Amino acid sequence: MEYITAGESHGPELTAIVTGVPAGLPVSEEHINADLARRQAGYGRGGRMAIEKDKVCVTSGVRFGRTIGSPIALTVANRDWENWTCRMAAFGNAPSDLVREVTPRPGHADLVGALRTNTDDCRNILERASARETAARVAAAGIAREFLAELGVDIMSYVVSVGDVSMAEESMADAAEHKPLDIELSEMRCPDAKATVAMKKAIDKAKADGESLGGTFRIVATGLVPGLGTYATGTDRLTSRIGAALFSIPAIKGVEFGLGFKAAVRPGSQVHDPILLDGCDFIRASNNAGGLEGGMTSGMPLIVTAAMKPIPTLMTPLQTVNLDTLAVEEASKERSDVCAVPAAAVVAEGEVAFALANAYIEAFGNTCMADIKASIKAYKQRLRTMGR
Numbered sequence: 567m568e569y570i571t572a573g574e575s576h577g578p579e580l581t582a583i584v585t586g587v588p589a590g591l592p593v594s595e596e597h598i599n600a601d602l603a604r605r606q607a608g609y610g611r612g613g614r615m616a617i618e619k620d621k622v623c624v625t626s627g628v629r630f631g632r633t634i635g636s637p638i639a640l641t642v643a644n645r646d647w648e649n650w651t652c653r654m655a656a657f658g659n660a661p662s663d664l665v666r667e668v669t670p671r672p673g674h675a676d677l678v679g680a681l682r683t684n685t686d687d688c689r690n691i692l693e694r695a696s697a698r699e700t701a702a703r704v705a706a707a708g709i710a711r712e713f714l715a716e717l718g719v720d721i722m723s724y725v726v727s728v729g730d731v732s733m734a735e736e737s738m739a740d741a742a743e744h745k746p747l748d749i750e751l752s753e754m755r756c757p758d759a760k761a762t763v764a765m766k767k768a769i770d771k772a773k774a775d776g777e778s779l780g781g782t783f784r785i786v787a788t789g790l791v792p793g794l795g796t797y798a799t800g801t802d803r804l805t806s807r808i809g810a811a812l813f814s815i816p817a818i819k820g821v822e823f824g825l826g827f828k829a830a831v832r833p834g835s836q837v838h839d840p841i842l843l844d845g846c847d848f849i850r851a852s853n854n855a856g857g858l859e860g861g862m863t864s865g866m867p868l869i870v871t872a873a874m875k876p877i878p879t880l881m882t883p884l885q886t887v888n889l890d891t892l893a894v895e896e897a898s899k900e901r902s903d904v905c906a907v908p909a910a911a912v913v914a915e916g917e918v919a920f921a922l923a924n925a926y927i928e929a930f931g932n933t934c935m936a937d938i939k940a941s942i943k944a945y946k947q948r949l950r951t952m953g954r
């Protein structure tokens with residue numbers, strides 16, 4: 567199952583096309599729209615989110631609420647487009663009063679993108695580098711999530727830290743215990759109420775100071791069968807696939823599986839998860855590995871933590887060089903988020919959903935849901951005979 571997106575931040579709409587989707591998968595517009603709304607929410611978002619009310623429009627590949635085995639096309643309109651029609655027109659001449667973006671923002675794609683593509687207007691770069699594109703990803707990921715839900719797999723996420731404010735330390739076992747509903751009810755998408763208050767305060771202060779903040783978030787997937795992925799080829803290890811998927815999200819600068827960096831300072835006996843037999847099932851006494859061993863799912867919950875850098879656009883801008891005059895100036899400041907960690911977490915759920923959906927498809931086929939389910943049932947039965 568693959569997706570591609572197209573669309574600029576202030577163009578008419580975003581498009582996603584998802585291929586390799588099995589036939590017979592129920593798809594709900596409401597589910598996709600709920601994920602789009604979750605991505606828009608979260609304390610620290612900027613003025614743009616008050617303009618957009620993201621809704622999906624499915625234009626192919628789904629009939630009467632079920633996939634038919636053909637490519638699925640989805641669009642999400644940019645309501646802000648009506649304010650940008652002259653500046654973002656596909657055809658005709660640029661208006662004479664067009665203001666080019668010539669003061670690239672450190673930390674954004676502006677400068678390197680302009681150098682690479684030989685343009686004197688960073689807007690050509692920033693329109694596509696903008697994380698507005700992640701709305702199309704979340705719409706596309708709705709298909710992968712529906713697929714996983716049919717197979718009993720749930721994915722959720724929560725915010726762990728914002729700037730230097732962190733939720734209370736928890737074990738990997740606790741991580742899988744959070745309730746999605748409790749998390750959604752918090753404006754920070756953090757399960758720790760005390761930390762939530764401190765995070766919001768930190769964001770308010772950053773905003774007042776013309777600053778921005780990053781943070782970390784955790785993704786948890788439950789209901790996975792053991793053995794998805796492979797130990798046999800490096801690029802196909804599920805660890806590689808999920809890592810690459812998370813690093814594809816703008817501003818993601820670190821990914822940890824299970825204990826992550828903490829595993830590097832503990833002795834082996836306090837890291838590896840003892841193997842137990844529970845009836846006919848092989849289970850683990852702990853889940854420090856975060857559900858992956860040897861590049862494969864262990865059958866325990868998948869637990870991945872990712873780090874997001876602070877938002878590059880600063881209302882108290884850093885120094886830059888004007889591309890026209892080569893003079894030292896302040897970087898441009900557009901309307902911007904102060905902190906988008908809660909939104910990035912929702913995007914990350916979708917990226918993990920695609921990686922897991924593909925691991926299922928590789929193991930169990932992709933023609934139709936009935937065959938995939940039958941194949942998984944046979945696999946589970948075989949596993950139980952090994953633990954007889």
Ligand SMILES: Cc1cc2nc3c(=O)[nH]c(=O)nc-3n(C[C@H](O)[C@H](O)[C@H](O)COP(=O)(O)O)c2cc1C
Pocket residue numbers: 612673674675695696697700815816817818875877878879901902903904906909910913
């Ligand atoms: C959900 C989300 C929202 C973002 N919002 C903004 C924003 O409002 N302003 C901004 O400058 N960067 C924002 N970013 C970060 C930039 O898109 C990102 O830093 C930029 O594309 C450069 O990519 P890099 O950080 O991976 O180098 C956001 C990222 C995400 C994931």
Ligand SMILES: C=C(O[C@@H]1CC(C(=O)O)=C[C@@H](OP(=O)(O)O)[C@H]1O)C(=O)O
Pocket residue numbers: 575612613614615618695696697698699700701816900901902903
């Ligand atoms: C539009 C979204 O995020 C945008 C991501 C973004 C960036 O530079 O990445 C810059 C801002 O865009 P604007 O200048 O139009 O306000 C954010 O609002 C979104 O998430 O839907």
